[in-house]
Amino acid sequence: MPDRPRGPRLRRALLAALVTFAVAVPVSGAARPAAVPAPAPTALGPLRDAGQAALARRYAVSRHDIRAAGRTAAEHGDLRRAASLRGMAGPGRQFLAFDGRDGGRSTEVVGDLSTARRIAVLVPGAGVGLDAYWRLRRDARSLHRKLGEGAAVVAWLGYRTPATVSPAALTTGRADGAVPGLRTLVEGLRAVRPAARISLLCHSYGSVICARSAPGTTADALVLYGSPGAGVPDAAALRTGARVWAGRSGGDWIARVPHVRVRVPFVATLGFGTDPVADRFGAEVFDAGDGGHSDYLLPGSRSLTNLARITAGAEPLGASR
Template structure:
């Protein structure tokens, strides 16, 4: 091949090196080699099972908030006793004034559901469903990017909404209601964890319907959380509670197991976005014999409304000041006309 053709068709060294790094990261995530695990160590879990709480209803929310706060206090004492420093720090943050948890389970890697805003009076409810490697210890903080966590991300959306309107009529839920898989595990290659999570998400949506049947709902589904949302939509779109869902946003998604957005059923708008430097671009989007998670949601064939997710990476979608946060907040509010397309 002539030299002049070689220089015009080959990527620049810097871009080629960056792409190799991204492919290496993606390969590690998709292969899911298990090197370390906390399961099967033979040690009994020191944390207590969740307390019994009444079903979700307008009259029971305060009771649930108080009961779960008591559970968090008890779990903090256990963490102090067993020397679980990361859990101590996280639970201490949970107990800050003004925080409200509808559900809390400290066993294993933990589960928690936090509400920001007034769930009973909201005109709009946004439910943030996180992805892999989300635990109680990382519910609020992960490295130097608090917005990449369920709690921090939910607060980022709420603050963004209030910046546009002091009374946006929005409640945001940070929903860690399932056992999120580890990135470096075989679980991220299948929909098994998502299927279990989808059952819990649909159950939670019934609770939201009981608390506030007039509110419309937007689902913000990050990474493996988009698999959870996809499974929930595939299996529950005909329920009365699910009919409240008007928008489903899939971002940083490895796939949803659905072959197209139309398979979700119902009338919800399905959105998809991926940051320009998100390594998820290089994950194989296949599904064979139950392995893999299906087509890329930002691909033209999937049929989602692709929104501008900016130039950020996999953990940057809810970063303050970003195009992705602005658009995801617009989706959360149901303001489809304000969402810029990608």
């Protein structure tokens, strides 16, 4: 059920705040680029084999698809997309899946999945896409270096992310569409690495996706950070056996987002409800340091240290409960 503000006046004020946030927050990368054509990818099916030979074949097929999409982007005249795809197809890159259509989808592995005992799945939020994919890659590599040997990080760009400043970033529509893909990935990882510890690290709008995919998940940990809310009133409503963590850094502008859900008749429900770091949500809160909204996985940060510790199954430093 939506969180209901007390009285029409407060309801209108909170709605106005949400709408103002949607059109006025000064962030970069908000504009949605024009559609860039791409060929249909090779049909690979779900992940069923994590042996080195099977993974090498899968990575090779995805590399072929990325290069094909890059050629199409260059022919279309989008040199930025073509350059980004050339980087993604570089030596040593490992993609379990790639689809350049409709804004792009990809699943990249950093580390050796065939031997991984600890697996982190990065679920990004709004404003992430193929043209600025290097940011997600940077974060995955940073976390992998911190985790060390025996770990793999999966960077999952498995949905068309909303622009950071847009009506879509205030509703669950894009998250609902992303849930089947995330569930399929986690099920595949669990099937091929049954003894591995799997953690979902869900940033910003990505926390809404993780919350909606939480019931029945086989992940061991669900971590919501830099979250605008998870679309549920409390952690119990996630209906998951995973350990639920939440964190927000001191310099994150997401703290100014009203943590409400407001039903706009004939339009949509705006907002995502209870703040995951609030006591009443019931998550275990970890110290995320003082960085900004995009800084959680920066080398040397307290947030990176604690996200790595949670992924490894250790207690984070400075956990409040």
